[in-house]
Amino acid sequence: MKFIVKKEILMESLNNTARAISTKNLIPILTGIKFELKKEGLYLYASDTDVSIRTFISADKLTCIEEGSIVIGGKYIVEIVKKLPNTDITMEVIDGYKLIISTDNTEFNLNGINPNEFPNLDLDETKEPIVIHNNVFKDIVNQTVFATSQNESRPLLTGINFRIINGELEVLATDSYRLARKLVTIDKEGDSDINIVIPGKNLLELVKMIDDNGTIEMHLFSNKILFKYENMIFLSRLLSGTYPTTSSIIPNSFNIELECNFSDLFNMIDRASLLTSDREKNTIKLSLDKNKLMISSNSPEIGKVEEKIEVISDKKIDISFSAKFMLDAIKSFNQDKILICMNNDSSPIVIKSQKDPSLIQLVLPIKTS
């Protein structure tokens, strides 16, 4: 293997590929990145068995001198290329599995591994894809992923549920105390309905790599999902099991629909969250009475706080909830105005926005007495 490539081009590809390398990987070959130079260009592979990534630099962006392949320690190759000057880099395999990385004044000589030891990642299979705009895909993930569970004792809830029914994609995340739901119309025709669960952390890695423009393809299989984006393929395993049915939890109607200014409400809750008696749940209280909305909290040792604003509502309610969950929910709306919808102090609180009906957030109240 021998080729010459500009540093920036190689760096971008390496950075994206390296996201699949886990630092805790117990399989030595999987701490490496596989380089495979073919006539059409350079493929880079990495995998931690949970996620596999392939990036590609096409032949017109490099000078291919001799085809070939090698596996090289991922941590080192990324650090080395990052610190090289912005110039042409030559990479050459010599003496079996040694990789020479050189520029005008610099020569690295790295011990590599036989590329045949690298597992076959099976990234070439395709299905009829679902195509989604990057912006929409990023919203789907960013507006739901925070509501997944961090608790590995219920692994299914650490994932995000993607369901397709009659051309509509429903995306759900819940940790059983709160829930995020996003609906997206897609152009996939007919086919059987789909119901899968993708690990939330994998989707978070994926959205870090994609730009605002263009589209991303989803290729669905029974035990994996392939995302294709520009010159990259991103494979994630799926979580197995039946995701809980949550539709009955979301109330259809509300006694109280309170329109609030996004930043007013966010700042009030954010301040009140400073003084809560239960650090973990972060419980604060919302009280509505005579066109006054009050957010309050109380920590006996430290003190208490009361926040008041005028609102348009003659309804009355006292309801407690986790400040952190409510802040996460509010933050997911990119809107000036949001609606806080409630029935009573023991029924779920639903947060939505009139401008963007595709998204709802639900937070369960906390019983305080």
Added chain:
Amino acid sequence: MKFIVKKEILMESLNNTARAISTKNLIPILTGIKFELKKEGLYLYASDTDVSIRTFISADKLTCIEEGSIVIGGKYIVEIVKKLPNTDITMEVIDGYKLIISTDNTEFNLNGINPNEFPNLDLDETKEPIVIHNNVFKDIVNQTVFATSQNESRPLLTGINFRIINGELEVLATDSYRLARKLVTIDKEGDSDINIVIPGKNLLELVKMIDDNGTIEMHLFSNKILFKYENMIFLSRLLSGTYPTTSSIIPNSFNIELECNFSDLFNMIDRASLLTSDREKNTIKLSLDKNKLMISSNSPEIGKVEEKIEVISDKKIDISFSAKFMLDAIKSFNQDKILICMNNDSSPIVIKSQKDPSLIQLVLPIKTS
């Protein structure tokens, strides 16, 4: 105590004062900030016994309604004020030791502590000060502090040595493997000579607070040093003991004086440091021969690296040293060109710059065979 003040003004003062609050403080009253409102303005105090800070907001920057004082949990008060809107804040002590913090829509009610329990910090003593420009003072600290020891087993070496002899301030730091020395001419007349050791971490906190313009006063006592800067007093305890004499370690003449471009040399060493066999010492090798400077390192399992540039020198040497220490030393110069001065492979390496003779850095070589 009751006053009204703009959020930004209070915030700046609180942020600076809070630097003296240690999170590990075992004395409960010292986790607090003392507010003391007098006719002339508001004093804020904090101390972790190692460092004490007093900041001051003069009466013309606030509305004083009633003099008084209180101690309030430092962590909470800083977080609360940070999250308040940019507006006027009213602070009032009620019912003994309760502090009400209010804006138009917000009211915090915090449990405070009797201010008489707060220790007397003794910040009003003064001596004839040594006055130094802020820029010079920041250089003094930033160009030496990294060479202090992080090892508490030799506490004196965790400090920076300030000596004044005949109107010249000599500032020294060493961890016994490297040394940084800065010389500054000061305008202090006569007096007896001075030789003190100030904890390095305290000086680092102090330089974070000071701007580039203006001057800082140093008031020296036998067991403490007071810095006065704008509306702030910063007290640091001194380390006791006799700082080692280091002048005999610094060679007076050199066989080899190699002029290098700052960024070339830095980048070469930085890259070579990626592949060193001893992670901790980070040993790399410098070889000079026939106008060629080579920086190299070797990690048997991972690989090796060689960096070469042309230099003007017909001398010959092979010498090994810690890449990390050499990078720290080089970084401390704000110059394009630096001089690497050597005698032989077991004699100290001295780094200096022709443009700034006030600073020298010394790094001991490492014996590799």
